Amino acid sequence: MPSHNNSRRPYLPAFRRDWWLQLRFYQLYMLREATVLPLLFFISCLIYGLYSLSQGESQWLKWLDFMARPWVVALNVLTLAASLFHAKTFFELFPRVMPLAPPSLMIAVQWLATVVVAGGFVVLLGAWV
Amino acid sequence: MTSRNIGIMRYNPEQDKKPHTESYQVEADDNTSVLDALQQVQQQDPSLSFRWSCRMAICGSCGVMVNSVPKLGCQTFLRDYPDSLVISPLSNFAVEKDLIVDMEPFLEHLSAIKPWLINSEQSTVPHVQTPQQLARYQQFANCINCGLCYSACPQFGLNPEFRGPAALALAHRYNLDSRDLGKAERMPQLNAKDGVWTCTFVGFCSEVCPKKVDPAAAINQGKVESAKDMILSVFKSSGVR
Numbered sequence: 001m002p003s004h005n006n007s008r009r010p011y012l013p014a015f016r017r018d019w020w021l022q023l024r025f026y027q028l029y030m031l032r033e034a035t036v037l038p039l040l041f042f043i044s045c046l047i048y049g050l051y052s053l054s055q056g057e058s059q060w061l062k063w064l065d066f067m068a069r070p071w072v073v074a075l076n077v078l079t080l081a082a083s084l085f086h087a088k089t090f091f092e093l094f095p096r097v098m099p100l101a102p103p104s105l106m107i108a109v110q111w112l113a114t115v116v117v118a119g120g121f122v123v124l125l126g127a128w129v
Numbered sequence: 130m131t132s133r134n135i136g137i138m139r140y141n142p143e144q145d146k147k148p149h150t151e152s153y154q155v156e157a158d159d160n161t162s163v164l165d166a167l168q169q170v171q172q173q174d175p176s177l178s179f180r181w182s183c184r185m186a187i188c189g190s191c192g193v194m195v196n197s198v199p200k201l202g203c204q205t206f207l208r209d210y211p212d213s214l215v216i217s218p219l220s221n222f223a224v225e226k227d228l229i230v231d232m233e234p235f236l237e238h239l240s241a242i243k244p245w246l247i248n249s250e251q252s253t254v255p256h257v258q259t260p261q262q263l264a265r266y267q268q269f270a271n272c273i274n275c276g277l278c279y280s281a282c283p284q285f286g287l288n289p290e291f292r293g294p295a296a297l298a299l300a301h302r303y304n305l306d307s308r309d310l311g312k313a314e315r316m317p318q319l320n321a322k323d324g325v326w327t328c329t330f331v332g333f334c335s336e337v338c339p340k341k342v343d344p345a346a347a348i349n350q351g352k353v354e355s356a357k358d359m360i361l362s363v364f365k366s367s368g369v370r
């Protein structure tokens with residue numbers, strides 16, 4: 001654009017690094033993103049468990065002992081809560097990305113699938129133990 | 130009518146180093162909109178600059194931040210802000226004067242995605258469209274180019290090259306239109322570095338949109354299209370000869 005007006009002096013404020021603290025909506029978004037952190041801990045536990053399994057009985061018992069420590073249990077309960085929160089946000093966003101059926105129906109079906117899969121795991125695990 | 134206090138961000142490029150908030154007294158009742166209040170203040174101080182035209186949420190020119198949330202001034206009422214109310218220019222854009230921002234970057238993003246029907250077919254017969262075909266894109270066609278979604282988008286704030294919510298929603302709108310044949314021309318814009326993949330579904334754009342366009346949904350549907358497009362291009366280039 002030709003600028004024939006020297007009094008033009010647009011002011012662009014710097015973008016704030018703490019933008020996500022400014023509104024509740026942004027805070028909830030960051031919380032959704034942060035749910036990956038406890039999940040990383042849980043995955044580390046699983047990998048440690050697989051490694052222990054390959055190392056024989058004494059290491060396996062050590063792992064079981066580790067998993068029963070109060071702070072490990074507490075962190076894994078936090079992971080479960082975080083993952084459920086993430087699932088809730090994901091299930092609500094998904095119908096907007098793939099509008100295949102009415103959103104409330106899609107949300108219900110996704111929760112149903114979660115319960116069925118989780119229930120299946122519990123039954124399998126019970127049968128194995 | 131009761132008298133109340135409001136804050137307005139002022140910036141005079143000929144005098145001020147940076148914007149500052151000033152407070153004003155206005156007369157308000159339940160029907161007083163933010164735009165009405167601005168017009169009252171302009172009676173007191175004719176140097177106050179802001180944009181408006183239709184006063185009925187159609188033209189999209191009266192966008193401002195009301196307590197840090199992007200709003201149309203003509204559609205936002207003082208009664209909903211009983212405690213305090215500060216009006217500032219739209220975020221993520223450069224301020225020219227008071228509440229007037231430079232919308233040029235937004236308009237460039239809009240035109241980059243070719244928001245018009247691309248169809249070289251020269252025909253005098255009308256392009257017939259069924260209600261179902263219309264329904265596929267209608268929601269995304271309601272955009273009034275107010276730019277509120279750009280002020281709500283932290284990704285645009287971080288990276289002004291990001292095409293942004295309204296432009297990508299409009300690209301999706303034309304791609305979904307049965308009369309349009311321009312998808313192949315628009316996909317490179319969606320696939321590009323500053324296209325749909327910059328979006329992380331913060332979703333505040335859809336929250337502030339006064340026309341319920343849901344640009345966040347459009348962009349993420351665009352990601353599905355973009356993924357399909359990339360997979361197809363791999364197949365095309367890898368040997369179906």
Ligand code: SF4
Pocket residue numbers: 271272273274275276277278279294295298334337338339340341342343344
């Ligand atoms: S998508 Fe909504 S918020 Fe964004 S420019 Fe269009 S009408 Fe305004």
Ligand code: FES
Pocket residue numbers: 181182183184185186187188189190191192201202203204
């Ligand atoms: S004045 Fe036209 S949208 Fe507000």
